Amino acid sequence: MTTNPSPKFDPSPQFVILGAWGDLASRLLLPGLASLIAHRSEFAPRLLGVGRAPDGEGGDSWSALVRVKLESAGEERAERAAAQAEYVQCDLLDEYDVRALVDRLETGCVLYFALPPSVTGELVELLARTGVPEGTRLALEKPIGTSESAARELNAAAQRLVPEDRIFRVDHFLGNALVLNVLGVRFANQVFEPLWNRTYVERVEIVYDEDLTVEGRGDFYDGTGALVDMLQSHLLLVSAIVCMDEPSRIDPVEFRDLMAHALRAMRVYDGDPVASSRRARYTAGRIGDREVPDYTDEPGVDGRRGTETLAEVTLEVRSQRWAGVPIVLRSGKALGRQRRVIRLLMRPVPVVPVGLAGEAAPNVLELDLGTGDFTLGVVTSAVDDPQTLDRAVLRARLGRSALTPYGEVLEMLIDGDPLLSVRDDVSERCWAIVQPVRDAWASDAVPLETYAAGTDGPGEWSTSAG
Structure with a gap:
């Protein structure tokens, strides 16, 4: 590409x-x-x-x-x-x-x-x-x-x-063809781009949950944790693509300018890193047929560091397009299922005609970064009762590149094309966005919760992202 x-x-x-x-x-x-x-x-x-x-x-x-x-x-x-x-x-x-x-x-x-x-x-x-x-x-x-x-x-x-x-x-996430498919979905479809804003979108979630543990990389992971390993880099860059304004052309200057513009407008939601972030660490449990030890018992891990294996941060973009819309980034290890999704939850319709029974659930648009499934949850009439509302899911599978994400990035490196290279100001801005959260966690203002390996995280994390 x-x-x-x-x-x-x-x-x-x-x-x-x-x-x-x-x-x-x-x-x-x-x-x-x-x-x-x-x-x-x-x-x-x-x-x-x-x-x-x-x-x-x-x-x-x-x-x-x-x-x-x-x-x-x-x-x-x-x-x-x-x-x-x-x-x-x-x-x-x-x-x-x-x-x-x-x-x-x-x-x-x-x-x-x-x-x-x-x-x-x-x-x-x-x-x-x-x-x-x-x-x-x-x-x-x-x-x-x-x-x-x-x-x-x-x-x-x-x-x-x-x-x-x-x-x-x-950052190999920028080489994921499914991430870059957001550009085609947004900017080449009249049915989506006019709705891609705060008037119609209630919440954006970018989730990258893994069922893998630290897999022998405890000494490295314990010095970073989920926030730095995933949110500070990968997921912030994905959020910039989701939230960027429309480019007139996809070239290294304009594409990266618009990513930088989105990130410069991004901050912790309400400026409150305590209320807008959560962290947790896995304890002993079972994933499939595998017994998983407590994170603190993994080789190379020092439990006194308080490193998190699950992080969630809510951000906002202070722009006309996105003001007030929560942008939730979440990633963790040793969870019960793999979820790698970009999800837009739309606002509910303001009123449903009298005579239609049932709930008009909000539309949900979701791109699965693992399978390539692109789904849109819509409300329809029930097959056996046209006056009762029902839910249906429209599904398509997006094409995958012949190259791995690293292969995509390496191709551009070899060709001297900087489109997928993270610009210097962007690499610095990503640190600035998460720094208030890092400070709050370092002072223990946000508790380090726990979850058993093989579960979906702490039970009280009941948001749709969790």
């Missing part, structure tokens, strides 16, 4: 993965590259893995990992990529090691920072001293920094290293 492919970039660059043995590289980045390799026959990146390998592992193990993770692109392509793959053992915070690494970089390479934000920040500062080859592109993973000020410092350091048009801030 490239909007403005740039001829100035090598279509098959040296692709350097900083943090090659990390979970992100193995679970998301390499499979994303596989989907792009399968999609584009001319794409043959030269993979250079960089980091500290587990004891006893090195170049051969890296090549084997590349082969396994790229096998969905086809055996021949996976073998070719594995044969070309190289590995460098490197302490990424040691200037001597980094200078030796820079000597191996090629003109026009991609440096992909599959690293924790604290390490990314230090490494960017270090690279600013060593320099990088001409045409180098940086791919920075979310979260950008650990606060608004840290994001601003990281952005400034990256811009000292390379120009802004060579910095690609990655």
